[in-house]
Amino acid sequence: MVLFDHVWKFNLLDVDLHIPKGTVLGVIGSSGSGKTTFLRLASGLLEPYSGHIRICGKDPVRSRKEISEEISVLFANVPVYSDKSTVMEGLLETKSIYGLSDEEFDKNLEHVSEMLSFRSMYGSKPKTLSLGQKRRAELGMAFLRNVSLYIFDEPCIGLDQNGKEAFKKLVYEKKEEGATLLVSSHDMEEIAGIADRILVLDEGKVFFYGSVEELHKRLIPMEVCTVEYSGRCPDISDIEIEKLTIEKNVMKIWYNSNHVSSGEVLERICETTTVESINVRRTGLGEIIKTAEAGRK
Amino acid sequence: MKSDTLHLSAVYTKMIFRSWFQYRVDAILRSFAVFAREATSIIVVYFTLLKFDSLNGWNIYEMLFLFSLVYVTYGILIIFFTGLRDFGSTVKNGSFDRYILRPRGLLYQLIFANADWFAAVGHGGLGILLFLLSAAKIGVVWTPWRIVYYIFSIIGGVLIQGAIFLFLASLNIYLLETNSLKEVFYWNARKFEGYPISIFHKAIQFCMTFVVPFAFVNYFPAQFILRKEDMSLYPGIFMYLTPVLGIVMYILAYAFWRYSIKFYKSSGN
Incomplete structure (x- = not known):
C-alpha cells in the first residue's frame, strides 16, 4: 500500500x-x-x-x-x-x-x-x-x-x-x-x-x-509483576529477575520476558505463598523508547 | 465519481455571495469604501488637471479614459487573480498545501476560492463610471471594430497584469518575502499608469513599455481609439499588441509557475 x-x-x-x-x-x-x-x-x-x-x-x-x-x-x-x-x-x-x-x-x-x-x-x-x-x-x-x-x-x-x-x-x-x-x-x-x-x-x-x-521483545522486554500475598514471603530465588522490592506484603518483581515468562513467575509465587491479588504490567512504550534511546546514546 | 468543475466554481461563487447577503451592509460598505478611496484619488487628479488645458496633447476626458481602462481591467483582474496577488500569505498559512492535497488544478483553486467580488465592484464600478463620463466626450465613433478591439484590449490588459501577479507569485516560492518586489514592480509602476507615458522621462517610458508593460494596458489601446500625436514616438504596431502580449506574457508566466511548483515540492515551503 x-x-x-x-x-x-x-x-x-x-x-x-x-x-x-x-x-x-x-x-x-x-x-x-x-x-x-x-x-x-x-x-x-x-x-x-x-x-x-x-x-x-x-x-x-x-x-x-x-x-x-x-x-x-x-x-x-x-x-x-x-x-x-x-x-x-x-x-x-x-x-x-x-x-x-x-x-x-x-x-x-x-x-x-x-x-x-x-x-x-x-x-x-x-x-x-x-x-x-x-x-x-x-x-x-x-x-x-x-x-x-x-x-x-x-x-x-x-x-x-x-x-x-x-x-x-x-x-x-x-x-x-x-x-x-x-x-x-x-x-x-x-x-x-x-x-x-x-x-x-x-x-x-x-x-x-x-x-x-x-x-x-526486541527493545526492552521488561514486565512488572505486583503480588499482594498473605502468609510467608514468596520464594523466587531460582528465577532470573532484574529487580525486586517488598513493601509490607506487596512484592514487585521486574523481569525480562525473553528470559522468563509471566506464567512461570506466577506459578512459582503461587507454589510458595497465598496470593491475595496479582497484576502483571508491561513497561510502557514511552518508557521503552526512552530507555532504548538513552542506552544507545 | 466524476467531479464537476462548473459545479465547484458555482459552490465557490455561492459561498462568496452567501456571505454577501449574510452581511449585506458590510459588503456594500466594503465595495463603497474601495470605490470612494479610488474615486478620491481621481478627484484630486481631476482638479489638478483642470489647471491645464492639456497634458502633452491629452485633455482631461482623454485622461479619464486612460484611468477608466486601469480600473476596468483591475476590477476584472481581482475577480480572477486575487489568489495570486495574496499568494505569499496563502503559502505562509499552509493553505497552499491544502490545495496541493486536492484533486484539482492549483491555479483553478487559487482563482476561484479567492475571488474578491466586493473590491471588484468598487474598482470595476469606478472604471465603468469613468468610461461613461469620458467616452461621450472624447469624440470617438464607436464602430463595431473599435468595440471588438476595446474588449480584446481589456482582456489583454487583464492578462498582462495577471501575468505579473503570476510571475510574482512564482517568485514567492523561491523568496521568503516578495511584498517589496510587488510594491516596486506593480503598485509603484501602476502610479504612472493613469497618465500618457509620453510625459515621462525616457527611462520610465522604457520601463512602462518593456519591463512592466503597463503602457499596453491602457496607453497603447487608448491610442488605437484616440490616435493622439504623441503616438509618433512609438512604433505604430504597439497599438495592436495588447491582446497578443497579454496571451504571450501569461503563457510565459504560467510556464515559470509550473517550473516553480516542482521546486516547491522538492524544497517544502
Missing part, C-alpha cells in the same frame, strides 16, 4: 519500508526525528531527494490528482478549512471537490459528526472555535470521505478524553473497512493503543519498524 524505497529527504536518511494494506501505523519519535517529513512525503506534499515512494503503486507527486482522491490527510500546519467559510461551507466544498453523492455525504457526515460531536459547529467559522472544537471539526472533515489511506500528523492535540476515544473508534472502523492509517504522535502510549505496527524514527533514521509485540 505504502512503499518507501531508500528515501532520502531533509533529515530523513535512507528510509526503506513497506506498509501493507489495512495497517494502522504509529509513527513516533522525538521532535525533529522526521515524523512530519515522513508523512508529508507519503501524502505527496514533498518529493524525495533520492529513492522512490509509491502509494497504491503510484508516485504521489507525479500522480497528485489521482492519489489525492485515494487519501485523506490532517496535518497540524495545513488548515483544513478556509478562514472565510463556515464549517458546513468547508464540508460542502469538499463534497463538491471530491464529487461525493448527496447520499454518501449525508450518511458519512451524520456518522462522523455524531462520533466527534461537532454538529453544533456547522455554522461557525473555524477561527471562532476553541482548539479542541476546531480539531473535532477537522477530524470530521478528514473522516468524511471513504478512502484507502488516512494520514494524521499529531491528530489528538487539543482533544479531550472523549475526543481521543472517538478518534480511536473511527480509526478502528476505517481499519475494519480495509483502509490503511498512518498516525504520528508524540504520545507513545496513545499510539500503542491504536497501532498494530510502529515506526520509531530517531534523528531521521528508522530506529524500529515492526509490530508492537516485536518492539517489546
